[in-house]
Amino acid sequence: VLSDMTCPGRQVAPDPAFKLATVLLDGAETIWPKGKLLRLVCDGPLGSVPWSALPLPHSFGTDAGQQVLHWGPVVYQLNVSTAGHSPLNQNQQNSGWFLAVGANTGCQDKLQKLVHAEDEALAVGSLWPDDKVTVLLGEKASWSALKELNLASYRAIHLASHARIYQGLPEQSYLVLSSDHGQEQLTAESVGDLKLHADLVYLSSCEAASTVGGSVVGGFVKAFINAGSGSVIASSLGVDDEASQYLAEKVYKYWLEGQSLPEALRLGQMDLSRMGPKWGHPFYWGFYRIYQ
Numbered sequence: 001v002l003s004d005m006t007c008p009g010r011q012v013a014p015d016p017a018f019k020l021a022t023v024l025l026d027g028a029e030t031i032w033p034k035g036k037l038l039r040l041v042c043d044g045p046l047g048s049v050p051w052s053a054l055p056l057p058h059s060f061g062t063d064a065g066q067q068v069l070h071w072g073p074v075v076y077q078l079n080v081s082t083a084g085h086s087p088l089n090q091n092q093q094n095s096g097w098f099l100a101v102g103a104n105t106g107c108q109d110k111l112q113k114l115v116h117a118e119d120e121a122l123a124v125g126s127l128w129p130d131d132k133v134t135v136l137l138g139e140k141a142s143w144s145a146l147k148e149l150n151l152a153s154y155r156a157i158h159l160a161s162h163a164r165i166y167q168g169l170p171e172q173s174y175l176v177l178s179s180d181h182g183q184e185q186l187t188a189e190s191v192g193d194l195k196l197h198a199d200l201v202y203l204s205s206c207e208a209a210s211t212v213g214g215s216v217v218g219g220f221v222k223a224f225i226n227a228g229s230g231s232v233i234a235s236s237l238g239v240d241d242e243a244s245q246y247l248a249e250k251v252y253k254y255w256l257e258g259q260s261l262p263e264a265l266r267l268g269q270m271d272l273s274r275m276g277p278k279w280g281h282p283f284y285w286g287f288y289r290i291y292q
Contacts, residue, residue: 001013001016002048002049004016004017005053005281005282005283005286005287006283006287007283008240008281008283008284012053012282014055017055018055018057020049020054021054021055021068022057022058024046024051024054025054025056025068026057026058026059027059028059029059029061029071032071032072033072035071035072037072037073037074037075037260037262038072038074038075039074040075040077041076042076047236048236050282050286050287050289051068052067052074052266052269052289053067053068053069053282053285054067056068056070056071067273069266069269069270069273070270072266073260073262073265073266073290074262074289074290075290075291075292076289076290076291076292077291077292078221078222078225078291078292097128097132097133097154097155097156098125098128098132098134098154099133099134099135099136099149099157099158100121100124100134100135100160101121101135101136101146101157101158101160101177102118102121102135102136102137102141102160102161103117103159103160103162103176103177104117104118104138116160116241116242116244116245117160117161117162117204117241118137118138118141119245120160120204120241120244120245121136121137121158121160122137123245123248123249124245124249125158127249127252127253127256128252128256134149138178140178141161141177141178142177142178143177143184143186143190144184146177151194151195151196151198152195153197154198155198155199155200156198156199156200156201156202157198157200157201157202157229158201158248159175159201159202159203159205160204160205160248161175161176161204161205162175162176162205163175163176163203163205163206163207163208173187173188173220175205175208188219188220188223189223191220191223192226194227195228196224196227196228198229199229199230199231199261200229200230200231200232200255200261201224201232201233202232202233202234203232203233204239204244204245204248205234205235205239206235206238206239207235207236207237207238208220208221208234208235209221209232209234209235209287209289209291210236220234221291225292230292231261231290231291231292232290232291232292233251233261233288233289233290233291234288234289234291235287235289236289237283240279240284243272243279243284243285244288246271246279247268247269247271247272247284247285247288248268250264250267250268250271250272251268254267254268261290262290265288265289265290268285269286269288272284273285
């Protein structure tokens with residue numbers, strides 16, 4: 001099932017997907033009403049499953065066969081406390097509501113220069129009021145520039161960049177930012193030193209939510225939540241630049257219209273799932289998750 005969902009040119013075989021969904025979700029409708037939030041604490045291989053892309057089993061009645069995202073939003077709950085997250089109060093919400101960072105920078109270890117990261121940062125930034133957004137592009141999309149900002153004042157932080165993820169070695173993984181010398185490496189350890197009050201950190205990077213050692217989500221997702229972010233949206237798979245930008249724009253649109261973050265992600269994923277051969281395959285949307 002995972003092999004089918006991670007290959008955009010391959011049709012997802014219905015029988016194995018339905019069998020997997022039946023093992024995982026059969027009868028869940030009795031404790032998960034339609035439209036309500038499902039919180040998952042996943043360990044081991046289950047952390048790699050794109051639950052929202054699975055078909056609903058027979059116990060879900062007339063909804064059986066539809067993808068899980070048609071039933072309700074899903075949150076991946078980490079085994080870390082989020083009690084330390086304190087949203088901004090009205091006095092704290094100033095001109096730094098939203099921060100968008102777009103780094104097209106290539107990577108010294110042969111990752112090609114990105115094409116759409118800066119466009120994505122501009123696009124999502126344009127959804128917010130002009131006096132409540134900061135956009136960092138080019139050489140300004142650097143770790144040194146970020147550290148000069150009062151990051152604790154931002155309600156949401158969007159990072160569009162390359163990521164270099166080493167499975168099982170989170171201390172060696174990094175996000176690729178810009179600098180006067182070409183690139184800077186933002187590590188999870190560096191993130192752990194931040195003090196955030198953000199409702200959301202959105203990581204638009206390949207594999208930023210990869211499992212560590214196949215057991216638990218770690219690395220950047222855990223680091224940003226430990227730093228104070230209430231939620232992190234990230235993908236455990238390589239991403240398509242254009243589809244990722246479209247999804248990000250949709251998520252912010254729905255959130256700013258008043259939807260909860262899990263529901264905003266679900267609605268954005270539904271929009272992509274309906275786009276047929278272009279972006280309808282789960283590869284383009286199914287591996288983006290929201291973690292809390």
